[in-house]
Structures are given as C-alpha cells and as structure tokens.
Amino acid sequence: MTTIGIMEKKVNTKDLKVGMFINLGGSWLSHSFLRPAFKLHSNKQIAKIIKNGFRSVMVDLDRSDPAVVRELEGKQAAYEREYASVHNKPVEVPVDFNPMEQISDELREAIEDQKLPPRKKAEAVYTHSIRMMDSILQKPSAENILSGKKIIYTTVDHILADDDTADALSQITSHDYYTYTHSVNVGLFSVLLAKEVFKDGHDHNMQELGAGFFLHDLGKCDVPADLINKPDRLTPDEWQLMRDHPSKGNKLLADAKQLTRECGVIVMQHHEREDGSGYPLRLSHDEIHLYGRICSIADVYDALTSTRAYKKKLPPFDALAVMKNEMFHHFNRELFGSFVTLFA
Ligand SMILES: [Fe+2]
Ligand SMILES: [Fe+2]
Structure with a gap:
C-alpha cells in the first residue's frame, strides 16, 4: 500500500x-x-x-x-x-455503479481504440483482468463468476484476433505471487498456448477454455495468502486444504451454473501430471485431457517465474530449463515444445 x-x-x-x-x-x-x-x-x-x-x-x-x-x-x-x-455530505456514487460492468466497458473501450498501440492494449487487458479476478476471488458469487466470464470472453476474442497484443501480453505479466495475479498469468499463458496449438480454434470453444484457464484456482478463494506463500512444510490439514481446491472450484462453478465441460476438466486436472504423480486423482498420460495438460504447463511456469516468500523468481528461460531438465516427465512433450515457441 x-x-x-x-x-x-x-x-x-x-x-x-x-x-x-x-x-x-x-x-x-x-x-x-x-x-x-x-x-x-x-x-x-x-x-x-x-x-x-x-x-x-x-x-x-x-x-x-x-x-x-x-x-x-x-x-x-x-x-x-x-x-x-x-465535508459532511455523502460522496455521490452513481446508483447503478457496478465494478464488473465498469471493468467490462473500459476493457472494450481500450480494445476498440484504434489509436492505442498493442503494448497499451496488452496493459489494459492485463490490468482489467487483474481487477476482474480480484473481484471474483473476494466474492465468488454466481453474478461475479458470470460477469467475470464475459470479461474473459472479450479478452480471449481479442487475443485470438490480434497477434500484436497477444505478443505484447507475454511480456508484461506481474511476478508477484497472489492468487489473482497467478490466475491471470496462467489464464493468459494458457490461452496463448491454446492459440498456438489450436490455431484458429474452430474445433474448440476457446471462450470457455479461457474461462477455465483464468478460473483454474477459483477453489483457492478461501485459502489464506500466508498459506499459499508458506515457506515451511505444510501440516497435513493445510496440505488437505490445498489438495481440495480443484474440487472446491468445481463446486463453486457448479453452484453458479457455470460448470461447462471445458471449465470442469481444467479446474479438476491442472495438478495432474503425465507420470501419475499429481492430484487429486493421480491420472496419467491420456487420462489427462489436453485442456488440463495445457493449464498444468502454464501453472508451473508461472509458479517458477513468480517471487514467493520462500524463493526468488526465475527468469523465463531458466524456468523453461528447469521444466525441461527436472520436470519433463510431468508434462506432455509436444505441448511443452509448443509452449517454448511462445518465447522464441
Ligand atoms: Fe491449482
Ligand atoms: Fe494455479
């Protein structure tokens, strides 16, 4: 502050x-x-x-x-x-003030501004995504999740349509580790990877995929920040709380009537690993959906490139090297290869 x-x-x-x-x-x-x-x-x-x-x-x-x-x-x-x-008069706030609607309007305004350079558009996308994610994680109500999804759809459409903004986005992600910054970083990198792998995306619902990527850690809304950044070993109860976040996110989406197939797969499978060492179901190889595999790569990349209370951030290429040399059995080879090309 x-x-x-x-x-x-x-x-x-x-x-x-x-x-x-x-x-x-x-x-x-x-x-x-x-x-x-x-x-x-x-x-x-x-x-x-x-x-x-x-x-x-x-x-x-x-x-x-x-x-x-x-x-x-x-x-x-x-x-x-x-x-x-x-001095003693109340501040006049418009009666129809709605933070999520305002975020949505301002994001559209920035995207449609023909004079705004790609770097500025990327900053607008990033800033508004952060505010949207913060709102949802503070209050994961059905209204906020639905409003947030609409903002994500706008963001995804823009990333698919505008290569210059998409390129600029990969440069500006924040490296502080909070659930809202992490969610946005993983959302953006996953959408960029999905764009690379699915090209025009006609065979996939890219908007819902984007929603799943941004909301992959929705179930962490109640996990305190000091537990997420805890430098010591987690107690069994703390570890259980962390392990439960995929199913909790799944339930929040279901309660909000926003649990599409794309969102469900991503929320439930982003901690599964190719060699079966992940959680919650210890799935392996083809048991893990392509969408979950994409998210797991972006998820680990962001964790490595962000500063935590107990570790410094790694530069992008060092993080990719660690993923290749020490964690390669966790990821799908072809997808990881495509992810690396985003930084070429
Ligand atoms: Fe997660
Ligand atoms: Fe995550």
Whole structure:
C-alpha cells in the first residue's frame, strides 16, 4: 500500500491538476484505477475520477509537482470554504455503479481504440483482468463468476484476433505471487498456448477454455495468502486444504451454473501430471485431457517465474530449463515444445 505523506490536502476533484499526487483511498473496487495512490498524468484520468463519483480526494503535496503545489496553496482559503460546505455530505456514487460492468466497458473501450498501440492494449487487458479476478476471488458469487466470464470472453476474442497484443501480453505479466495475479498469468499463458496449438480454434470453444484457464484456482478463494506463500512444510490439514481446491472450484462453478465441460476438466486436472504423480486423482498420460495438460504447463511456469516468500523468481528461460531438465516427465512433450515457441 502506498503511504500518503504528512503534507496532504483534501482537494475538490474539479480543481485537480496534472502533476498532483493523489490518494483515492478505500478499496480499489470502489474506483477504476489499479492503484489508489498515483500522480496525475492526464486530464483523462481526472475526468475518470469525477466519473467514478469522487467529489474530493487527498493530494500529497510532498509528491506533487512544485508548480501545482504553489497554485494549490495560493487557493487555500477558497478550498477551506469549499470543504466547510461539502465535508459532511455523502460522496455521490452513481446508483447503478457496478465494478464488473465498469471493468467490462473500459476493457472494450481500450480494445476498440484504434489509436492505442498493442503494448497499451496488452496493459489494459492485463490490468482489467487483474481487477476482474480480484473481484471474483473476494466474492465468488454466481453474478461475479458470470460477469467475470464475459470479461474473459472479450479478452480471449481479442487475443485470438490480434497477434500484436497477444505478443505484447507475454511480456508484461506481474511476478508477484497472489492468487489473482497467478490466475491471470496462467489464464493468459494458457490461452496463448491454446492459440498456438489450436490455431484458429474452430474445433474448440476457446471462450470457455479461457474461462477455465483464468478460473483454474477459483477453489483457492478461501485459502489464506500466508498459506499459499508458506515457506515451511505444510501440516497435513493445510496440505488437505490445498489438495481440495480443484474440487472446491468445481463446486463453486457448479453452484453458479457455470460448470461447462471445458471449465470442469481444467479446474479438476491442472495438478495432474503425465507420470501419475499429481492430484487429486493421480491420472496419467491420456487420462489427462489436453485442456488440463495445457493449464498444468502454464501453472508451473508461472509458479517458477513468480517471487514467493520462500524463493526468488526465475527468469523465463531458466524456468523453461528447469521444466525441461527436472520436470519433463510431468508434462506432455509436444505441448511443452509448443509452449517454448511462445518465447522464441
Ligand atoms: Fe491449482
Ligand atoms: Fe494455479
């Protein structure tokens, strides 16, 4: 979390200026920005803050540009009068505000923006996917799962249609290990691998496949972050909790009436291994569906390339080398070969 400095002032949003360092406060689900605290770089950001329903925000004077601070301090008396009139009024939030719908609208806007370069589109896809996944994992309700699936469909369609954004996406994944970042990374890498293997995807329901990949760890929604990052050996109870996450995810999807064949196979089989050493059913070779095999490769790759409390992240090529040299019997050879070509 970003710490706001000591020198801070409440500023009416209509008086915000580029160069101010602001803090929106609260949960990120209450607004459409990835971080609550940041420096304003464009008037578009200011318009978005106002559109999000904010009447005033905190401005950190220490971290704002000196020119805007001087201007702000000159107007202090006027601001004080303004605060006196608005301070006790509730913040006006649009009555139909729905974080998931807003994520969906903004994602479509970015994808359809002809002027946005592929790198920026990839960033938009990534950022909105992270917010979507965070919402679902915090509250895996039927509504959130359904809304999330629609956002995933949009993302999958775009990855299939736009090779440049697809290429850029493989470069920008976050390497912090949280279930929501991991879910998005695995979702994106699995879709990229499925695109490589299935080409146009006509014989497969690529949207549902994407949903299964992004939601593969849905059953970890209740597993505490410190257990996921626990450096010590897991106790038998903790290990059981981890082992149960495929069936728990399967049940959440079934309860939400969103358990398609694609989602079921991926959620239940992404920890199975070719040599039968995986879980929960110790399936091997052809007993494991192609969709589950794809997800298992992306899943292990992301675990290796992410920083955990007990280990540093590996660079991409070192991770691929570890998978090839030490874990090759866990994966399907041809699929692993196709996965490596994504980094060529
Ligand atoms: Fe998992
Ligand atoms: Fe996973």
